[in-house]
Amino acid sequence: MFDVITEGTRKHFRTEEAACARHCFLKLDELFQQYISLDEVHPGCFNIFVRACESGLAEYQSTGVTAWGVQHEDHRVHRIAREWSELIKKLHADPRYIAGEPAGT
Template identity: 35%
Template sequence: MAMFISIGEGGGPPGAGWSTSGGVFDCVVEATRKLFKDDEHCCLKAIYTPLDEQGQNFIVLDYVDVSCFNLFYSYCNRAMEEFPLSERAKIVPESHIPGILWNWSEVLRSMREDPRYRESL
């Protein structure tokens, strides 16, 4: 089943986003989720509600504010950098890791095209 990160309807081009297999999606969104702190729960909930509470096959960045959008970007980028040495990477066939990282970089590229993206906050 295809999984989706909806990136743009609220701040970028309608329908902008990234679609991939469930395994790659899980690597990206779950590694990113782990980096959120307790006091960032509102941002986390705004992004992950469709997946967590509605049983959907996507997360949504469309309507989050600039701060939350960039917080997710920062954590997503950090999670990608840490992925090759992570516990999850140890259970993925080594030959799949470059493809996962390439897909992950596409998420970040798409986010950089959104008007809410800030190089550093």
């Protein structure tokens, strides 16, 4: 489940957001942590991460296909989407989150 959410989110970073994506996934990718830590992420990057996470969830819910092209069964899609939605609720509760941001990106 973690990989589906992580890679689905990563897929929705835009080319011009590469530096932000690298910062968000740095500890996971380069320090081999088992989780994503956004504690040190600038509010602008945080909001880009939230937008990518929301876009990833929307795509996964509509297609049932993971970022690496695996089709999931409906019951699995619903279960993962439920967890993903809970994560997004937590991101929205973070004081760095600004609804509608990042504007124009």
